[in-house]
Amino acid sequence: xxxFCCMKCGVExxxxxxxxxxxxxxxxxxxxxxxxxxxxxxxVPQGRYAIDPEPWGAPFTPPTDExxxxxxxxLLMPPELTDWTPAGPRDTVVVHFQDxxxxxxxxxxxxxxxxxxxxxxxxxxxxxxxGALVATLAADCMGPYExxxxxxxxxxxxxxxxxx
Numbered sequence: 001x002x003x004f005c006c007m008k009c010g011v012e013x014x015x016x017x018x019x020x021x022x023x024x025x026x027x028x029x030x031x032x033x034x035x036x037x038x039x040x041x042x043x044v045p046q047g048r049y050a051i052d053p054e055p056w057g058a059p060f061t062p063p064t065d066e067x068x069x070x071x072x073x074x075l076l077m078p079p080e081l082t083d084w085t086p087a088g089p090r091d092t093v094v095v096h097f098q099d100x101x102x103x104x105x106x107x108x109x110x111x112x113x114x115x116x117x118x119x120x121x122x123x124x125x126x127x128x129x130x131g132a133l134v135a136t137l138a139a140d141c142m143g144p145y146e147x148x149x150x151x152x153x154x155x156x157x158x159x160x161x162x163x164x
Contacts, residue, residue, distance in 0.1 A: 001159040002049070004093060004149055009130035013102045013149070014095060016159055020050040023094050026144045039116065040145045046096040056148055057088035057136050058123040075120050076143035078111040088123075092136075092148035093156075100147060102128060103135055114140030124150060 001016040026043055044050055057075070063083040077084060103126040107113070112122030120138025126147070128134050134153040138146050 002156050003159055004049075004095075004154045004156055006128040006130060006132055006134055007153050007155055008132040008134075009128060011102060011128060011130070012157075013100055013128060013134065013154060014049075015047070015099050015101075017047060017049040017095065017099060020044065020048050023050040023052050039139060039141055040143075042096045043144055043146045044094050044096050046098055049093050049095045049099075052092045052094050052148065053090055055086045055088050055090055056092050057086055057120055057138075059087050060084035060121070061087045074143075075138055076114060076140055077121055078119065080111065081121060088136075089151055091151045093151065093154065095147050095149060097137065097139070097145070097147045100126070100135065100149075104129075105137060106133070114142055116141040119143060120146070120148075124153075 001018060003012045003016055004014045005012050024043055026040065060081055061084060106125050106127055107118065112119050117139035118125050118137050119140050120136050124133035124136050126135040126137050132153060135147055135149045138144055
């Protein structure tokens with residue numbers, strides 16, 4: 001079991017979590033969406049976490065002539081970033097939103113928000129109680145529903161006694 005803590009103040013940000021071997025695929029079927037909110041189910045089930053080895057989120061690199069593979073968990077991009085590629089941190093920790101009760105969502109609009117919530121394209125948008133921005137939530141109805149903890153701003157604690 002592992003909990004993730006704020007690098008700045010040390011507070012535990014998550015409940016005890018069990019690691020998954022990889023980030024699960026995102027369901028693209030409309031029938032999987034919540035009927036009331038239209039949100040896709042969380043990519044990672046509650047009580048679990050996965051390490052995303054690929055660059056995720058802001059900043060983004062502009063399009064090039066080089067073809068790039070489609071990422072199955074690609075974010076819905078604001079118009080000015082269409083076709084841009086994530087160049088954010090590798091090894092983000094993907095968790096279920098309900099497993100981080102200590103975090104608060106910042107912002108409530110602008111180009112990095114869709115009709116139902118944050119796109120996840122504006123960079124870190126979730127803060128610890130100490131004010132440190134430690135995570136990015138992507139939770140608009142048109143994209144994946146994921147919460148990524150920044151690997152530079154959190155640290156893992158093995159609840160069985162070893163620090164990671």
